[in-house]
């Protein structure tokens with residue numbers, strides 16, 4: 001009897017955001033709502049905080065399929081949104097949040113800091129919302145998306161299918177109601193992701209650069225720089241010197257580094273080059289906004305120590321498993337400095353899903369063990 005039309009429902013849910021939305025925004029919201037199927041409203045996937053005048057950080061909430069943060073820079077010509085998350089509904093969620101009292105400016109630039117799926121798979125949705133927007137990346141990143149985008153998507157879908165089986169098994173095995181709810185939630189979110197990504201095709205950047213691109217707005221500039229290889233072969237950093245903010249993708253964030261596509265011997269140098277930029281706050285690809293340079297220095301020192309220890313062990317003929325056994329978190333001076341190891345644990349507990357009952361020591365040991373394995377594989381990559 002009270003069968004609301006989908007349009008009426010969205011108008012009600014999104015309120016002022018719906019009225020202020022363009023027809024294209026509305027189409028995307030409708031599609032996201034249709035995909036979300038059971039959800040009563042678009043899910044809130046981000047906590048948005050103001051970092052400076054006209055600059056916001058959208059900090060991703062923990063989900064089974066990770067979303068990256070977004071950095072939002074407002075200019076007279078429109079918004080620059082740095083990084084696009086893992087799925088269309090994340091874009092719909094963020095744009096609807098932006099339209100609720102943050103900015104009514106059109107999206108003018110979409111930046112992909114690097115090629116990873118959790119930073120690029122929302123790009124086609126932004127392109128539909130903002131037909132005139134430019135998609136910007138380094139040349140290396142565009143090449144990496146073109147070469148790997150489809151294969152990585154297939155991997156992520158296969159991996160997700162497998163992980164659903166694992167989540168269901170864990171939900172069935174556990175006697176703890178809290179754990180059961182946790183694993184069921186993981187399985188549901190993974191299933192929703194598979195549905196949502198069914199007809200996905202990647203969108204390639206249409207503006208690329210080698211080393212630097214400067215966008216001059218009326219009252220401030222946005223400097224996009226490729227400073228060397230690090231987390232991938234193409235990471236860029238966005239710096240607004242007037243607002244003293246940088247957005248760093250996964251070159252610098254608040255989790256342990258993700259190394260499988262990285263260059264551990266170049267990464268610390270690239271991070272220290274980013275440290276020379278004019279900023280006071282960092283919007284990283286994951287985790288909370290950082291103040292100053294302490295965590296940048298910590299991360300550079302940790303990757304240096306990791307690369308040196310793994311290189312040495314490898315040259316002595318030791319296996320990755322032997323190195324994992326020999327190199328405990330406590331053996332890394334760089335994890336003790338400034339409480340960096342505990343900072344990583346705090347960030348993972350707050351910003352990623354962690355199974356109930358997991359101890360802090362297990363979280364850190366898991367992260368360091370993975371880092372040793374991945375560094376072992378790529379440390380001599382040239």
Ligand SMILES: [Zn+2]
Pocket residue numbers: 114116119231250258
């Ligand atoms: Zn990444």
